[in-house]
Amino acid sequence: MSRKESRKQSFQTLFQLEMKDTELTINEAINFIKDDEPDLDFEFIHWLVTGVKDHEPVLDDTIKPYLKDWSLQRLLKTDRIILRMATFELLHSDTPPKVIINEAVELAKQFSDDEHYKFINGVLSNIK
Numbered sequence: 165m166s167r168k169e170s171r172k173q174s175f176q177t178l179f180q181l182e183m184k185d186t187e188l189t190i191n192e193a194i195n196f197i198k199d200d201e202p203d204l205d206f207e208f209i210h211w212l213v214t215g216v217k218d219h220e221p222v223l224d225d226t227i228k229p230y231l232k233d234w235s236l237q238r239l240l241k242t243d244r245i246i247l248r249m250a251t252f253e254l255l256h257s258d259t260p261p262k263v264i265i266n267e268a269v270e271l272a273k274q275f276s277d278d279e280h281y282k283f284i285n286g287v288l289s290n291i292k
Contacts, residue, residue, distance in 0.1 A: 167259075170205040171249070171267050173197055174212040175275065178245045181217065190214055215252045216245075223248045226255070230290040242276045243284060250288050261292035 177193045190213055194206065216223065224236055227247050236244055250268035254261055265288045272281035 167205065167208065168267060168270070169201075170208045171212070172271065172274075173201060173204055174209045174216075174249060175242075175245060175271055177209065177213050178216055178249065179241065181213075182241060182245065190217060212249060212253065215256060216248045219252060220248065223251045223255075226251055226291060227287065230287045240276060240280065243272065243280055246271050246276070246284055247287060250284075251291055254288070254292055265289060265292065 177190075177197065180193055181188060181190065190210070194210055194213065197204065197206075197209070228236060231239075239247075246268050249271075250264050253259060253264045257264070265285060268288055269281045269285050272284040276284070
């Protein structure tokens, strides 16, 4: 299965882990997926989800200067997660930045408000 689908599942897993009433561990959250989507790249999903959770303060500090008049706390949860995922991948992978940013924009189009993909694109274009 494609990295695109694995990124989508990583996003959904991170969103689930951010729910205030969850006590799921990263591995438990990922194991829920394995039953439904056995063909995904679980090594990549684990790397991305764990990386985002482990590096959250550094990722936030990297993102903040490019938010202009926004704070991370004011962003939609979906936008915050997409920005963290893409920033982690930009900083820690060999995937071309253009691919990472395009995938983040696609996630924003699917999971965020109508025009937010433009904001995501602008922030990430400055980070790369």
